[in-house]
Amino acid sequence: MNSKVSKTKLADIARAAGVSPMTVSRVLNGRGGASPETAAKIEQLADEMRYRPNAVARALKSDRSGIIGVVVPDIANPFFPDVIRGVESVAMQNGYNLLLCNVVESAERELNLVRILETHRVDGVILCSARLPDAALSKALQGYKAAVLLNRTLAPETAGSITIDYRAGAADAARHLLNLGRRKVAVIGGPTTSVGAAERLEGIRSAFLSVGADSPVVVHCMPDIAGGAAAAAELLKAHPDIDALICYNDLNAIGALQYCEATFRSVPKDIAVIGFDGITLGELVRPQLSTMHVDKYAIGELCMRMLLDRIDGKFIQHRIVVRPELIVRTSTMLEQQAISGQVDFA
Amino acid sequence: MNSKVSKTKLADIARAAGVSPMTVSRVLNGRGGASPETAAKIEQLADEMRYRPNAVARALKSDRSGIIGVVVPDIANPFFPDVIRGVESVAMQNGYNLLLCNVVESAERELNLVRILETHRVDGVILCSARLPDAALSKALQGYKAAVLLNRTLAPETAGSITIDYRAGAADAARHLLNLGRRKVAVIGGPTTSVGAAERLEGIRSAFLSVGADSPVVVHCMPDIAGGAAAAAELLKAHPDIDALICYNDLNAIGALQYCEATFRSVPKDIAVIGFDGITLGELVRPQLSTMHVDKYAIGELCMRMLLDRIDGKFIQHRIVVRPELIVRTSTMLEQQAISGQVDFA
DNA sequence: CTCGGATACGTTAACGCTAACGTAGATTCT
DNA sequence: AGAATCTACGTTAGCGTTAACGTATCCGAG
Numbered sequence A, B: 001m002n003s004k005v006s007k008t009k010l011a012d013i014a015r016a017a018g019v020s021p022m023t024v025s026r027v028l029n030g031r032g033g034a035s036p037e038t039a040a041k042i043e044q045l046a047d048e049m050r051y052r053p054n055a056v057a058r059a060l061k062s063d064r065s066g067i068i069g070v071v072v073p074d075i076a077n078p079f080f081p082d083v084i085r086g087v088e089s090v091a092m093q094n095g096y097n098l099l100l101c102n103v104v105e106s107a108e109r110e111l112n113l114v115r116i117l118e119t120h121r122v123d124g125v126i127l128c129s130a131r132l133p134d135a136a137l138s139k140a141l142q143g144y145k146a147a148v149l150l151n152r153t154l155a156p157e158t159a160g161s162i163t164i165d166y167r168a169g170a171a172d173a174a175r176h177l178l179n180l181g182r183r184k185v186a187v188i189g190g191p192t193t194s195v196g197a198a199e200r201l202e203g204i205r206s207a208f209l210s211v212g213a214d215s216p217v218v219v220h221c222m223p224d225i226a227g228g229a230a231a232a233a234e235l236l237k238a239h240p241d242i243d244a245l246i247c248y249n250d251l252n253a254i255g256a257l258q259y260c261e262a263t264f265r266s267v268p269k270d271i272a273v274i275g276f277d278g279i280t281l282g283e284l285v286r287p288q289l290s291t292m293h294v295d296k297y298a299i300g301e302l303c304m305r306m307l308l309d310r311i312d313g314k315f316i317q318h319r320i321v322v323r324p325e326l327i328v329r330t331s332t333m334l335e336q337q338a339i340s341g342q343v344d345f346a
Numbered sequence C: 001c002t003c004g005g006a007t008a009c010g011t012t013a014a015c016g017c018t019a020a021c022g023t024a025g026a027t028t029c030t
Numbered sequence D: 001a002g003a004a005t006c007t008a009c010g011t012t013a014g015c016g017t018t019a020a021c022g023t024a025t026c027c028g029a030g
Helices: A010-017 A021-028 A036-048 A055-062 A079-093 A107-119 A134-141 A166-179 A195-210 A225-238 A250-262 A296-311 B010-017 B021-028 B036-048 B055-062 B079-093 B107-119 B134-141 B166-179 B195-210 B225-238 B250-262 B296-311
Strands: A067-072 A097-102 A124-128 A147-150 A160-164 A185-188 A217-219 A244-247 A272-277 A290-293 A319-322 A325-327 B067-072 B097-102 B124-128 B147-150 B160-164 B185-188 B217-219 B244-247 B272-277 B290-293 B319-322 B325-327
Touching: A010 A021, A010 A036, A021 A036, A055 B055, A067 A079, A067 A107, A079 A097, A079 A124, A079 A296, A079 B097, A097 A107, A097 B079, A107 A124, A107 A134, A124 A296, A147 A296, A160 A166, A160 A296, A166 A185, A166 A195, A166 A244, A166 A272, A166 A290, A166 A325, A185 A195, A185 A225, A185 A250, A217 A225, A225 A244, A225 A250, A244 A250, A250 A272, A296 A319, B010 B021, B010 B036, B021 B036, B067 B079, B067 B107, B079 B097, B079 B124, B079 B296, B097 B107, B107 B124, B107 B134, B124 B296, B147 B296, B160 B166, B160 B296, B166 B185, B166 B195, B166 B244, B166 B272, B166 B290, B166 B325, B185 B195, B185 B225, B185 B250, B217 B225, B225 B244, B225 B250, B244 B250, B250 B272, B296 B319
Parallel strands: A067 A097, A067 A124, A124 A147, A147 A160, A160 A319, A185 A217, A185 A244, A244 A272, A272 A290, B067 B097, B067 B124, B124 B147, B147 B160, B160 B319, B185 B217, B185 B244, B244 B272, B272 B290
Antiparallel strands: A097 B097, A290 A325, B290 B325
């Protein structure tokens, strides 16, 4: 409206400095090609006029938005904020920002979000725990310059992939419980649509098979505390003799702990409980939760770094597997060990 | 490069359908002005050609990006994911997406992020717990079409504001502890730069003043678990007779609980501990944490709705105050009450 | 002093989309 | 029948930026 200095755009600065917009663009992008005096005048004017480069125009012109789409199932699950922080730290160092989307465990919504992000011409996407079937996911990812999947694998030309070795991790967890002498083990299996959930089951079954034990009962549920509590209730009502639970994630495990506490079952004496992920919360609940731990922040960094490589057309590695590490805490501890399970403050 | 159908853009569809780009634009934006047959053909072609409207170009043209900037201090604090979910749900219903940024408790970085978001021409920002001084914050917000602050207030024309009544809440917490008979109360005060922290202190001091008690000792710290533990250590080493702690937030309180557990102080017998925020975590730790609870999801929704109004130029209300609610759990319970403090599963 | 090559700029056009305006034909009204 | 209105489109231009290319000036080497 105001015709003088209104839009505070590049051309106004150019006019004020008596140079061409191109010169201003060059100076402001640090690409040189201007005398020190001209550059100084331009910088000063830009500052005075509170000029902010228009990233939208730049994106249109250059076909690079400087934005990375990140899709997570549920930001309220403490697993994902850690991952996001890792992603963000690398992204920010490289001049990218994050467009964050929550799927809330709905495949339909996931597809929708992937489309929307494409619309926004993000320079890449990181999909955490995608729930879509392979074919649909591949198709949805076609339009992207670069994509990285966490806990999911597709053809390497479609997307890079960082996966947690849930098979091995779950087998480790199962063996840990077997070593404790537990034989009536059940599984709180998380969402049916989760690929990671299926992998965990395979790992657990193979561990049981290799010692000649029966395959454990499985109940599926939402991957949160309430889901875990409900699943525990279902399992323990049907099979009161269960003496150990392997849970899809720590939230499910904590839900199970809650149910056990409410029904006066002692953990780990009556029932051992182990989770997955290694969220901080697991150290805070009582009994402290045993878990298959992964470094979520590092995984976030890995995702973003791989995505950056793909954006740059460098396909150095398209597959990274992270092995979870067993952390034994009170919820699966033998009694004599449990005594010394205290936090230490100097 | 490929000249036929390469860029899958609007003009290609227009060519293929034998109409003008404008007609395609109209159809694809559901603005009518085309015969049913033409519209059908266009829709079909758009689908076949896997056309995705270019939100960047649209944003440049219309000066509306469809993106909301959200700045939080620390996404790993469970307070914020809840808020974000509330924001996102309203945003998504209205066709907006979230550009999320983590400040990690640095005012400099905060300023930087606000600038970057401006560059991206977001349609509005929601700043959660801004740490910048008033003047700098006002200035940084000048370039925005719309802004809403959580837990901070500026001139209504600069930004809308949703605040938690920390003064009243903290006074309630203080009175609760006084009613319990505690007289050696100390405060774990959170970050010195937090405006909310100062408000809490005022509330606490006034509550103490009105019963003629001394103003409590205060120690500041980072608003996370480690910060709370460190602050508790500092306080209890200097003043071993402290019998209650009011904490900046639940994370600080949980840190304090950890320290108490490690140093064999019984909560609430030796020390009562109360937090702020009402994060789920507080119900999961033992003893369960008393807290001044606020509905974080609802607050997120409020923020986004207020922002939408401001984007539309409707300044219906520019200030909403949410009153926190005292939730008494085991960490400040009298012993006879504590017995029945159990979760109930049917 | 002349020429090759820096240096310091300017011009043009295009990124994909749509507001604003224009027009031709069909329909309705008086 | 002529005017007024409506429908279904097309044309032009511009959002802010920058790649690509063009040009003028100056400086030192031969």
